[in-house]
Amino acid sequence: xxxxxxxxxxxxxxxxxxxxxxxxxxxxxxxxxxxxxxxxxxxxxxxxxxxxxxxxxxxxxxxxxxxxxxxxxxxxxxxxxxxxxxxxxxxxxxxxxxxxxxxxxxxxxxxxxxxxxxxxxxxxxxxxxxxxxxxxxxxxxxxxxxxxxxxxxxxxxxxxxxxxxxxxxxxxxxxxxxxxxxxxxxxxxxxxxxxxxxxxxxxxxxxxxxxxxxxxxxxxxxxxxxxxxx
Amino acid sequence: xxxxxxxxxxxxxxxxxxxxxxxxxxxxxxxxxxxxxxxxxxxxxxxxxxxxxxxxxxxxxxxxxxxxxxxxxxxxxxxxxxxxxxxxxxxxxxxxxxxxxxxxxxxxxxxxxxxxxxxxxxxxxxxxxxxxxxxxxxxxxxxxxxxxxxxxxxxxxxxxxxxxxxxxxxxxxxxxxxxxxxxxxxxxxxxxxxxxxxxxxxxxxxxxxxxxxxxxxxxxxxxxxxxxxx
Amino acid sequence: xxxxxxxxxxxxxxxxxxxxxxxxxxxxxxxxxxxxxxxxxxxxxxxxxxxxxxxxxxxxxxxxxxxxxxxxxxxxxxxxxxxxxxxxxxxxxxxxxxxxxxxxxxxxxxxxxxxxxxxxxxxxxxxxxxxxxxxxxxxxxxxxxxxxxxxxxxxxxxxxxxxxxxxxxxxxxxxxxxxxxxxxxxxxxxxxxxxxxxxxxxxxxxxxxxxxxxxxxxxxxxxxxxxxxx
Amino acid sequence: xxxxxxxxxxxxxxxxxxxxxxxxxxxxxxxxxxxxxxxxxxxxxxxxxxxxxxxxxxxxxxxxxxxxxxxxxxxxxxxxxxxxxxxxxxxxxxxxxxxxxxxxxxxxxxxxxxxxxxxxxxxxxxxxxxxxxxxxxxxxxxxxxxxxxxxxxxxxxxxxxxxxxxxxxxxxxxxxxxxxxxxxxxxxxxxxxxxxxxxxxxxxxxxxxxxxxxxxxxxxxxxxxxxxxx
Numbered sequence: 030x031x032x033x034x035x036x037x038x039x040x041x042x043x044x045x046x047x048x049x050x051x052x053x054x055x056x057x058x059x060x061x062x063x064x065x066x067x068x069x070x071x072x073x074x075x076x077x078x079x080x081x082x083x084x085x086x087x088x089x090x091x092x093x094x095x096x097x098x099x100x101x102x103x104x105x106x107x108x109x110x111x112x113x114x115x116x117x118x119x120x121x122x123x124x125x126x127x128x129x130x131x132x133x134x135x136x137x138x139x140x141x142x143x144x145x146x147x148x149x150x151x152x153x154x155x156x157x158x159x160x161x162x163x164x165x166x167x168x169x170x171x172x173x174x175x176x177x178x179x180x181x182x183x184x185x186x187x188x189x190x191x192x193x194x195x196x197x198x199x200x201x202x203x204x205x206x207x208x209x210x211x212x213x214x215x216x217x218x219x220x221x222x223x224x225x226x227x228x229x230x231x232x233x234x235x236x237x238x239x240x241x242x243x244x245x246x247x248x249x250x251x252x253x254x255x256x257x258x259x
Numbered sequence: 260x261x262x263x264x265x266x267x268x269x270x271x272x273x274x275x276x277x278x279x280x281x282x283x284x285x286x287x288x289x290x291x292x293x294x295x296x297x298x299x300x301x302x303x304x305x306x307x308x309x310x311x312x313x314x315x316x317x318x319x320x321x322x323x324x325x326x327x328x329x330x331x332x333x334x335x336x337x338x339x340x341x342x343x344x345x346x347x348x349x350x351x352x353x354x355x356x357x358x359x360x361x362x363x364x365x366x367x368x369x370x371x372x373x374x375x376x377x378x379x380x381x382x383x384x385x386x387x388x389x390x391x392x393x394x395x396x397x398x399x400x401x402x403x404x405x406x407x408x409x410x411x412x413x414x415x416x417x418x419x420x421x422x423x424x425x426x427x428x429x430x431x432x433x434x435x436x437x438x439x440x441x442x443x444x445x446x447x448x449x450x451x452x453x454x455x456x457x458x459x460x461x462x463x464x465x466x467x468x469x470x471x472x473x474x475x476x477x478x479x480x481x482x483x484x485x486x487x488x489x
Numbered sequence: 490x491x492x493x494x495x496x497x498x499x500x501x502x503x504x505x506x507x508x509x510x511x512x513x514x515x516x517x518x519x520x521x522x523x524x525x526x527x528x529x530x531x532x533x534x535x536x537x538x539x540x541x542x543x544x545x546x547x548x549x550x551x552x553x554x555x556x557x558x559x560x561x562x563x564x565x566x567x568x569x570x571x572x573x574x575x576x577x578x579x580x581x582x583x584x585x586x587x588x589x590x591x592x593x594x595x596x597x598x599x600x601x602x603x604x605x606x607x608x609x610x611x612x613x614x615x616x617x618x619x620x621x622x623x624x625x626x627x628x629x630x631x632x633x634x635x636x637x638x639x640x641x642x643x644x645x646x647x648x649x650x651x652x653x654x655x656x657x658x659x660x661x662x663x664x665x666x667x668x669x670x671x672x673x674x675x676x677x678x679x680x681x682x683x684x685x686x687x688x689x690x691x692x693x694x695x696x697x698x699x700x701x702x703x704x705x706x707x708x709x710x711x712x713x714x715x716x717x718x719x
Numbered sequence: 720x721x722x723x724x725x726x727x728x729x730x731x732x733x734x735x736x737x738x739x740x741x742x743x744x745x746x747x748x749x750x751x752x753x754x755x756x757x758x759x760x761x762x763x764x765x766x767x768x769x770x771x772x773x774x775x776x777x778x779x780x781x782x783x784x785x786x787x788x789x790x791x792x793x794x795x796x797x798x799x800x801x802x803x804x805x806x807x808x809x810x811x812x813x814x815x816x817x818x819x820x821x822x823x824x825x826x827x828x829x830x831x832x833x834x835x836x837x838x839x840x841x842x843x844x845x846x847x848x849x850x851x852x853x854x855x856x857x858x859x860x861x862x863x864x865x866x867x868x869x870x871x872x873x874x875x876x877x878x879x880x881x882x883x884x885x886x887x888x889x890x891x892x893x894x895x896x897x898x899x900x901x902x903x904x905x906x907x908x909x910x911x912x913x914x915x916x917x918x919x920x921x922x923x924x925x926x927x928x929x930x931x932x933x934x935x936x937x938x939x940x941x942x943x944x945x946x947x948x949x
Binding site: 598604661693 | 845851917948
């Protein structure tokens with residue numbers, strides 16, 4: 030088995046830093062009400078080696094420290110860590126191998142996003158925030174069993190058809206979100222739940238006013254290129 | 260009346276440790292929004308004697324300390340403690356006597372689980388998380404009055420028909436959850452509310468896509484045997 | 490104007506203690522999500538004089554200290570305090586004058602209780618918790634304007650018809666709750682919101698299974714006489 | 720470019736104080752669940768110069784300090800600050816230029832207010848709290864793209880038609896709230912979400928009982944002139 034000692038100091042330093050980032054982002058999942066008990070996981074890919082840092086399987090959030098985070102290669106094999114990696118590790122690995130710009134992946138069972146997923150309906154684009162963040166609807170991916178990389182395949186296949194969306198609702202299961210790092214992916218997961226909740230509530234009131242595709246495109250273009258600190 | 264002094268030091272040490280565990284798990288009921296004011300209760304059975312530790316009746320959560328937890332025998336009779344035991348003590352005791360693998364019992368009135376219970380409908384299995392945790396639907400138990408062991412009988416009768424489910428929704432009342440210890444039962448109570456909320460929200464959106472029984476079985480088998488740290 | 494100096498040391502000591510209790514119970518309104526910004530108010534009647542302690546009007550919860558609590562007589566006239574009393578003071582006073590067993594009153598605009606109030610529908614009794622706490626449905630009181638004792642009259646008239654209920658939903662307005670002290674009234678306000686939320690959610694799922702009146706009576710009898718520490 | 724050094728010590732002192740107020744009010748947006756991640760923004764106009772203090776664009780709430788708040792003129796041009804101002808700066812500036820009594824503006828995407836906005840329906844007045852705070856319904860403003868002052872125009876045009884309302888729901892987007900300072904605007908934003916949530920829940924239960932216009936006027940008159948500390 031490969032071990033962290035097979036890598037140079039630059040990689041080991043990045044592992045240390047990414048372990049801190051990934052552990053700390055799990056607190057954000059709790060803060061924004063995206064997970065219950067041990068559900069959900071965050072990973073981040075390294076830049077200096079084909080490795081990723083991911084949550085261990087089935088640990089309560091109170092127990093998650095930087096040291097408890099697990100290092101795996103991009104086939105999902107354990108490289109460093111005291112605990113078994115998340116059940117979704119092979120799917121995170123598949124996403125990194127097949128989407129080279131993605132360096133962060135998050136999976137939750139957040140309540141309203143998962144409710145849409147249980148009905149197999151995508152979340153229609155009725156909010157400027159959806160134009161900004163998703164460039165349209167939030168898509169639904171196929172039903173897949175847990176444990177292999179089958180979920181990762183479903184995520185990649187779906188997101189390739191929705192190139193502006195950083196999230197996909199896996200049918201009967203819950204959202205997967207991606208980003209240029211783990212923080213961006215956690216933000217996408219938080220935004221997915223927020224638009225899922227808002228659009229769910231709107232559907233109970235009556236018909237949603239659709240936003241013209243041309244306006245959605247302008248919102249997305251501005252948000253991706255002008256919003257924030259450049 | 261039997262007292263703790265009738266037991267050896269090993270039992271008294273276990274009582275001390277379980278009092279800490281049970282008091283601390285009541286904080287988890289608050290953290291996950293499963294209870295209001297004084298509602299809800301957690302118990303854990305001992306391994307070294309036919310005793311259980313349970314919450315006192317009607318105390319606010321701010322007042323719950325390890326010392327205030329009550330020790331009863333498995334007929335629900337008080338063995339040690341300054342306060343009257345929970346109104347549900349005889350039902351917890353019945354469950355322990357009749358389900359020898361169960362060492363933790365939790366009762367809540369968590370909002371969405373109790374909403375399903377008020378309509379007498381089981382929660383249909385539309386989520387992989389339900390396959391994992393419950394092996395199918397979350398069942399409904401009969402209407403029973405509070406104070407005797409009648410609720411415990413209803414819990415046991417129902418769970419014997421749903422051997423993969425760690426929780427039952429008592430009609431017009433609320434969920435009871437079980438586990439190999441009190442922490443596992445609290446987890447089951449938290450998951451019951453989460454799937455109750457998600458499936459409730461999904462039902463407002465339209466038809467749920469059912470999960471094939473074969474897939475539910477595979478999810479449950481993997482989760483019970485592979486998930487977590489082994 | 491009467492002042493606190495017109496009363497003896499026993500009364501002044503009770504005022505000091507009740508100011509601490511009432512200030513601290515306002516934190517419970519925040520904790521249980523019963524109020525937003527400055528909405529809501531708690532009062533407690535004294536035992537040693539015909540006085541009550543109540544929240545000042547329009548102050549943010551961060552600013553509420555024991556010293557900022559206002560003392561009024563049972564006509565709602567200011568006796569001691571730096572700030573104007575709550576807009577609902579005359580209604581609290583009316584309740585104390587007309588219900589001599591009541592020593593605590595709480596008013597909130599908690600979300601789901603107020604939603605029921607906006608439709609003028611009482612909350613039907615579909616939960617054992619409602620049998621316990623309310624002895625049946627939670628009743629609706631008449632529409633009344635704010636500022637005079639008209640709301641207090643509506644509360645008293647309604648509760649006299651529902652002698653087991655510690656709360657009434659004032660139409661288009663929100664709940665008023667009563668108790669043997671302010672803590673009991675705050676508990677009743679918290680329970681009102683919880684059963685309002687649960688029964689609201691249940692109504693979205695389908696028909697509620699009614700509980701037989703005989704069973705409701707047994708639940709209420711046991712809860713009022715056996716539950717808790719006696 | 721104009722800089723803060725072009726202003727006298729009185730203005731610079733007000734800038735320092737308002738930066739503290741505006742930074743601290745962003746914590747209230749989190750406290751009352753009005754925003755997710757980086758969404759939402761608060762500004763306050765100065766009294767001693769035609770300047771305003773506003774949130775920087777796209778920063779997480781954990782990073783918001785008084786020093787990070789940005790100073791702009793009333794055309795939305797940067798006057799002082801290390802970071803780019805909020806995307807909504809030109810709209811805040813437009814509101815201040817066209818509504819001279821307004822010294823605070825808040826924008827959120829709070830869940831239930833935004834759900835109403837997605838359907839283009841105003842929130843009907845079914846609560847005494849709405850009579851108090853809004854003097855009637857909460858109005859809907861037009862669909863507008865983000866980044867220019869077009870949103871500000873829509874806000875002003877709508878509020879001129881609803882002179883008692885301190886908030887408008889911009890269609891498919893979310894609420895804008897105004898006040899005599901930033902704290903009053905944040906209060907209006909919190910109240911907008913609360914009445915949006917309550918009326919949304921009420922609509923799921925059945926028909927809302929309307930409040931007579933005469934009673935709405937009396938509630939609004941009393942609240943604006945008698946409520947609170949005068």
